[in-house]
Amino acid sequence: MQALFIFGCWASLITLGCVAPFVMALAYVWVDLFRPHDVAPALGQLLPFSATTAMLTIGAYLVLDRRDPPRLGLLTALLVLWAGWITLTTTWAMFPASAWWKWDWAFKTILFTALLPFIFRSRIQMEAALLVILCCIASNVVPFAIKSVFGGGGYGRPFGLIEINGGWGGEGSTLGTYAFACLPLVAYLQRHSLLAPSRSWLRWVYLAAPGIAAIGAFGTFARSALIACLVWAALAWWQSRRKLMVAVMMVAATAAVVPLMGDAWLARISTAFEPRQEESANTRLLVWAWTIDLADRHPAGAGFNAYLGNRIEMRNADGQEIVQEGRAFHSIYFEVLGEHGWIGLAIFFAIFAVFFLDMRRIRRKVRDRPDLEWLGDLARALSHGVLIFMAGAAFVGIAFYPLQYYLFALAVSASAALHRAAAAPAPAPAESGVAPALPMAPPQAAASAPHLAAWRVRARRPS
Incomplete structure (x- = not known):
């Protein structure tokens, strides 16, 4: 069924x-x-x-x-360049078979991102895309939240719809990052949605979204979820008009959610502050050091899944020597650096930089356009979502997963919407206090319609 x-x-x-x-x-x-x-x-x-x-x-x-296709801006050009560069690095990959397998889906994700702005052009279409994205994320976050409340959560446990510890829906660090990265988009829809306005039962869905995201993300026991949560909380507090009330609500929410996670969650999260004392965290630091050395030896990149060539030697808490091979990068930045070199990392950072500059430009240009307030708030929501993603994904290798690329596509659509709106005159304010101008009527028309002349007199009289 x-x-x-x-x-x-x-x-x-x-x-x-x-x-x-x-x-x-x-x-x-x-x-x-x-x-x-x-x-x-x-x-x-x-x-x-x-x-x-x-x-x-x-x-x-x-x-x-x-x-009505969008203009091809710098962000789209960088995405196409990015797709070309990852193709080039795959041709000299250290592990060709594995590299071409990952290239197959990574290349499609990036290239399709460049196509979507040609399709999502209107406000309704962009909002529909946001709703689909949020519903997909919620399809796994909500089961994680429910099972965490009743079962206490756990690291590496597939509580979502996917019965494996893999992909964004089954891997806890990715799901926790996605859960908080989507909250700015929820806040945007709560204020501006035309398809799902914040009325009736939907109002309660919007209000419950942060709590559900927090429980579902913390239920993964992923440390990246905590980082994403802290960045989201800082952004939400900074944008709020009642900062004291928001701060009190966040403290109260923390006091309510943390006890649900139990002592095991606190024990795992505490290792984030002492990475050298925990085997998993210490291994990541050693892998990152190995990746920098790899990039120095291969500045143009070693190809997808180059981490398969690492060999990490370390000692555990008992002093025993441990050797681990093929440990993943566990960071989008080191993932890109190891696979596509310093050149690839520069392109990757350039994409994010141009994205943030484009969103800032949109917010600045719509500041005096009340009719485009929704567009400015959409740009802010996309910026905050990507910023939260960048913070959480610093500890999980998801550089080529689709969410951030879809947000880039919506950013290009938003820029195109601004260009179309700039070509049209801004509508007059609804309450301007100025009487509308009426065309002058010929003498015979004025004689035959004295009520119209009387209306003009009343319209000019100040209220």
Whole structure:
């Protein structure tokens, strides 16, 4: 029944996409984030969902929806350059078979990101994409939260819809980072949503979202979730108008949530402050040192999954010597550095820098446009979401997972929306205090319509 329901959801989106092509792109985002072939493995044997949906989306755009394309800005150019560079580094990878496997899905993620702004053009379309992203993230965060409340959580335990400790939905560090990175997007929808306005029962969903995200993320026992939470709390407090009240609410929420996690959670989180005393954290530090040395020896990158070549020697708490091989990077920055070199890391940072500059430019230009307040708040939400992601992902290797790339795509769509709005005159304020100008009527019209002349007199009289 679960597989039939999931297949029905996919088929419904594809059917609607034949009428509204942007829904086809929503279907691709849903498949890429929700991963129906992992939730119900039987579906993966039935149909290659990702490839099929991608081809249908491209076909629907080319046949039905090639209008008003966005300008190709620097962010899009950098994304295309990034896709080209990771292809180049794969040609000289240390482990070719493994590298080409990872390139296959990483390249598609980046390239499809460059296509999405051509499809998501209007406010409604961008909001629909946000809702699909948030629903996909919630599909795994909510089960984590429920099971953590009743079972106490745990590190490496697959509490989501995916029954493996892998992917963003099953791996705790990634899920914890995603949970907090999405909260600024929830706050934006709470204020500006047209498709899911904050009324009736939806109001309570928006209000409950931070608590659900915190319980679900902390239930993973991932230290990266705590880092993401601290950055989110700082941003939310800084943007609030009632800082004292928000600070008190956050302290109260902390006092309520932390006891639910238990002593085991506190013991694991405390190791973040003494990394040399904990084997896992110490191993990461040694892997990062090895990665810097690798990048110095291969400044143009060693290719995807270059971590398979590391060999870490260390001593455990009992003084015994331990040798570990093929330990993952556990950081997007060291992942990019080891796989694509100093050049790749520069391109990677340039993408983030241009993204933040574009979002700042949008907020500055819409400051005097009340009709575009939603666009400024969307730019702020995207900026905060990516900033939280960057903080949490500093401790998990997800540089090529889709969420941040979809936020980049929406940033390009937002820039294009600003360009279109700048080409149109700003609407007059609703309450300007100035009477509307009326065309002068010919003498015979004034004679035949004395009430119109009397209306003009009343309109000029100050209130």
